[in-house]
Amino acid sequence: GIQVEQSPPDLILQEGANSTLRCNFSDSVNNLQWFHQNPWGQLINLFYIPSGTKQNGRLSATTVATERYSLLYISSSQTTDSGVYFCAVTNDYKLSFGAGTTVTVRA
Amino acid sequence: DAGVIQSPRHEVTEMGQEVTLRCKPISGHNSLFWYRQTMMRGLELLIYFNNNVPIDDSGMPEDRFSAKMPNASFSTLKIQPSEPRDSAVYFCASIQGFEQFFGPGTRLTVL
Numbered sequence: 001g002i003q004v005e006q007s008p009p010d011l012i013l014q015e016g017a018n019s020t021l022r023c024n025f026s027d028s029v030n031n032l033q034w035f036h037q038n039p040w041g042q043l044i045n046l047f048y049i050p051s052g053t054k055q056n057g058r059l060s061a062t063t064v065a066t067e068r069y070s071l072l073y074i075s076s077s078q079t080t081d082s083g084v085y086f087c088a089v090t091n092d093y094k095l096s097f098g099a100g101t102t103v104t105v106r107a
Numbered sequence: 108d109a110g111v112i113q114s115p116r117h118e119v120t121e122m123g124q125e126v127t128l129r130c131k132p133i134s135g136h137n138s139l140f141w142y143r144q145t146m147m148r149g150l151e152l153l154i155y156f157n158n159n160v161p162i163d164d165s166g167m168p169e170d171r172f173s174a175k176m177p178n179a180s181f182s183t184l185k186i187q188p189s190e191p192r193d194s195a196v197y198f199c200a201s202i203q204g205f206e207q208f209f210g211p212g213t214r215l216t217v218l
Contacts, residue, residue: 031205041196043209050205086150088207093138094163095207097150 002027002089006098013077013105021072021101023087030091032063034072037084037100046072046085077105111210113199119216125187128213131180132201140207141174141184142198150198156182189217 003026013019025032034046047054051065058077063070074081082105088095112131120126132139141153155163156176167174171190176182186193194217199210 033206035209041214042211043198045206045208048206088150090205093140093155093157093202094152095150099149 001094002029002091002096004087004089004096004098006085006087006101008101009099011101011103013074013081013103015077015079015105015107017077017105018073018075019077019103021074021085021087021103023070023072023089023098025068025070025087025089025096027068028065028091029089031095032070032087032089033095034061034070035086035088036081037086039083043086074103077103079105079107081105111199111201111208113197113210113213115213116211117214117216119218120189121218122190123188124217125185126189126193126215126217128184128197128199128215130182130184130199130210132182132199133203133208134180136201136203136208137179138202139176139182140200140202141182142200142209144196144198144212145194153184153197186215189215191217193217 005024036044047061049063053062058075060073084100086100087098114129139156153166154174159176174184196212198212200207
């Protein structure tokens, strides 16, 4: 399967700070998704972004498919942003997940 | 739409008992996935259905696990007999185009 590396593994932020999470993958993909797993364990879809740039409120994402990486930007972080952020990719149907970035936002 | 629905949300059972997890995909989605999440192994794909037909069950850990999709709106994952190492969160997901949508998961604890 496709190898997915996420960095950093852990991130501690003060409320209001901005941050960038990175996802590198080892092969061309037709699907890349970012998920937020909240403290209750639910996997929330953030972005479907195999290429290009998208924005949704304080979150935005950019995927450079030719260079095999994606970035997730969190601006003006809030405590509700805490949780684990996963990047997942595939070139067929089988999503390969990264190990995640654990984000802790402190008030 | 209510999203992907899973039941039960929590299940505690004793070793040797049969466990059945249920999933209702999003209406109109023709593919369904069962995943398992553990601290040690992260998220693993167990089985993938397309148009109610199992396409890839290579992730099913052993014969104790079985999955069915009798129609487009319902799937089950059964473990018989259950073992403590089966304790995990089991997610169901359905797909529209290429984007997968996950249910809330079932947290299974086998004592």
